[in-house]
Amino acid sequence: MxxxxxxxxxxxxxxxxxxxxxxxxxxxxxxxxxxxxxxxxxxxxxxxxxxxxxxxxxxxxxxxxxxxxxxxxxxxxxxxxxxxxxxxxxxxxxxxxxxxxxxxxxxxxxxxxxxxxxxxxxxSATDSRRFERYFDPGTAPCLDAFRRVQENTACPFAPPARLWGAPTYDATQSVRENLRNCLPILSSFTRVAQREVLDGFVFAFPVQVFGGDVADLSRLLKTFISFLMANDPAGPRTIVRDEVLSPDWHFSFAGEDYFVNVLSPRYGNDHTRYTHGVRDYVFVVLQPDASFHARIPTERSEETRRNIREAFENIYQGYEHQNLEAHRFILPASHADTSVAWYDAEEYAEVIGGYTMPPDVE
Structure with a gap:
């Protein structure tokens, strides 16, 4: 019955x-x-x-x-x-x-x-609008902006990637306040990504606020990494230069290792971190190691990396492979330039409604 x-x-x-x-x-x-x-x-x-x-x-x-x-x-x-x-x-x-x-x-x-x-x-009229979420990171507005990069990059894993995104940046708050609002979502993403095989978490920072050249990116990334490390649910810690420069250092959050990929409209169309016509945002993409391991078998990792480099070279976006993990986060504007020492940059200081340099007010 x-x-x-x-x-x-x-x-x-x-x-x-x-x-x-x-x-x-x-x-x-x-x-x-x-x-x-x-x-x-x-x-x-x-x-x-x-x-x-x-x-x-x-x-x-x-x-x-x-x-x-x-x-x-x-x-x-x-x-x-x-x-x-x-x-x-x-x-x-x-x-x-x-x-x-x-x-x-x-x-x-x-x-x-x-x-x-x-x-x-x-x-039905009553059910079609019932299941709206206050903020859905799987449909975050920054993913719409990032889609042009995702669809046009030479990386073969980008177009089908399953991504979450941060809330729209609020310029009336400081960078740390914006990042603090993202902590619960990023923690949830880490847990979900390990089981559902999600590929990345996207942050979009307005160029109008942060700029986009290598020096600007360095200050932003130093603040970004420093804040997440200090607020890591797996245990707070600080950036130690000698540790960052060690061959086995990886950025981690909530127990998951992440590769950090920084893209800017200031890079030219012959650069791997080119934003493909998106002019308003600098993107910081956190890519969990769990995704790499799920998508790329260990025995094929070197072959896959070689194929990806060749794909970029075929569209005139060749790049020099950086030996240290930290030096792969932000790439220099030109291959002839030295590695970007973002870890030596000054962080943004906290003030209501914005930031000052140097960071002498907390």
Missing amino acids: RDEKSIERLLEIFVTSVCIAEQYSVALKNAYKDAGYRVEMEAFTQSLRREGDVSFSDSLREIRKHTARVARVITFYELDRLPVDALDLPSLSEAIPVLHASIIRAFANANVPFRDAFREKVT
């Missing part, structure tokens, strides 16, 4: 989980394929028709179990509360397709056409 309220609740769960997948940059089509399900809705529902004598109440119990599992994953991502079953906890890419399959199977057991009910639900 089934009732209309239960059917309505199942639709609520399905639609909400689709919105959750969107918010956490879960590619549902790929997730369905990885789970062994058909991607097309019609084929998906047909493949999950009534199976044996499973009752509707049994189906509901199965759905409760899968819904609770999704909820535990979200609790971990948002609140950093490690569940008891953390080691066995799936990613949302794994958990949501299983939840969807159980819901569609319940509809089949109840003899209710899922496709028609779902279409009516998502097109």
